[in-house]
Amino acid sequence: MKFTFPPSAKPDTIAINDWMSWTWQLRHSLKSLEDFSQSFELTEDEVRGFAGADQVFQIRSTPYYSSLASRTNAVDPLRRILMPSGRELTPGAQAMLDPLGEKRNNPAPRIIHRYPDRLLFLVTDTCSVYCRYCTRKHFTGGDQAFVRSAEYDQALSYIKSKTGLREVILSGGDPLTLSDAILDRVLSDLRSIEHVEIIRIGTRMPVVCPMRITEDLARMIRKHKPVYLMTHFNHPRELTREAAAGLECLVDHGIPVFNQLVLLNGVNNHPAIIQALSRRLLFLRVKPYYMFQCDPSEGTDHLRTSIDESLEIQRELWGRLSGLAMPSLSVDIPDGGGKAGLVPNFEVEKSPGRRAFVGWDGVRAEYIDPAKSERLLPFDAETYSREWDELKNAKL
Ligand code: SF4
Structure with a gap:
């Protein structure tokens, strides 16, 4: 079977050039209750979410990503990702603001260093959509669109001083909310460090704002190879014509793309959904890489699946998905214990x-x-x- 990818639902009132401009998408983000009520019939629970959830975590969506969610159906999977809920106000069974213990592995500003050969460099606080299950609520949504220059220099000096490092993972926030010029500078600075072999960029922009992926961006990233792009599709409906074009553009420029999904209650916790997502990604030459348990970050209990349920999903996929299409189930051990593979x-x-x-x-x-x-x-x-x-x- 060959897959086709439907276009997003652009409102007629918006010019196509605006819709396909990533800066227009960011400038016109939905942030307030008033913004969201123009596109959605909000439920009482969602209105309660607006009244309190922003105290814990910012609320934001691009018009593009909102257009993929149902206007009327409150249990629509994509709506559960972008829309605050009153249930977020209950901290939850484990209620961790920093489930990965990143503050304990933070030897320099903007650096999370947990394994000897690799580290995370948090180059921005900003995302274009604030996913309600985000693991980094303690950090994401802060006030720095790009890291302050003193902190940037300290982070770079730290990376230079650690000669055992092999990989640097740019994260945040979402690094692709930065302009091409700033990203180019960051990638050049990292490439000038002798021991940095691999650079990864962790981004959800191909999912929530695929117009960010342009020929110019792909050419610029390619200049700094090897750079791997780690993206984060959770549901097959996120694979629109625009998203598919963005992914193909990256791969056509020789940039390897991997997908990490999070299993989420009411969003994708069914083997048929993961199978459909994986097959479509593979068709677009994107390797389904990880399938993560949702971290116990504050206010996410209603979105988390049990480990037994996740294992059942993976077991059902076994034999029905090729090894190439199969993502590996994994849980992040709370408090910075690293990843643990879960295998049926x-x-x-x-x-x-x-x-x-x-x-x-x-x-x-x-x-x-x-x-x-x-x-x-x-x-x-x-x-x-x-x-x-x-x-x-x-x-x-
Ligand atoms: S894009 Fe990533 S960092 Fe940003 S809110 Fe979503 S999960 Fe969190």
Whole structure:
């Protein structure tokens, strides 16, 4: 089957040139109760959300992304992502403002350094849509569209000083809310650091404002290769004609694109939805990469799925999606414990030398397990072992 991607629902009153301008989209963002009530029939719960949720987390959506959500149906999946709810006012069972413990791994301004070989560089506070499940509510939506120059210099000096680093992940906020010129400067500064091999850009702009992806932007990013773009589609309906064109533009310029989704109650917690999303992404040459448990950030209990439910979804996808199309289920251990992979268990019996499995469609078989051997050194292991030691011994 070949997929087609429907265009977004541009209102007739808006000129196409305005609609397709990312700066117009940002300038005309919906922020207040009044803005949203012009596009949506708001429920009592949503009005309650406007009255209090902005104390915890800002409210904002591009006109483009709002046009994808239902005007009348309050349980519409995309509406649940962008619309505040009165349920956000209940902090929740775990109620963490900083679920990933990022404040404890913050050795320099704007730097989250948790693993020896990679770190996050938070280059902006701003997003064009404030997703109601955001994990970084303690930071996102602040007042710096671009990091202040003193903090930028300190962050860069920190990256230079850590020679064990291999990857820098630009995040925020959403780095693609920055202009091409500023991004170009950030990427050039990072590329001038000898030990930085890989740069990643974490962004939801291809989802919520795909007009941001222009030929000029893609050419500029390509200049700094290898740069990987990590995007964040949660639902197949987010893959419009505009979003598909943006993704194709990036890939056509040789920029690898990966997708990380978050499993969300009432949005995408069904195997058919994840399958449809993954197949369409793969068709657009985007690798479905991670499927995350929703972090227990404050006011998100109504959006979180249980780990058992997430495992069931992944189990049902097994065998029905190719390895290329399959995202890996993972949970971020609260308080900065890092990622833990969650894999459905297919093993039904284990005895010395034998392991028994039942596959996705019920086939049972045994695997005769060889005894654990002494590790034989491949003849060229020494060539690579210095690199291995360097990474193994790299310090935070
Ligand atoms: S785009 Fe990312 S950082 Fe911004 S609000 Fe959404 S989840 Fe949070």
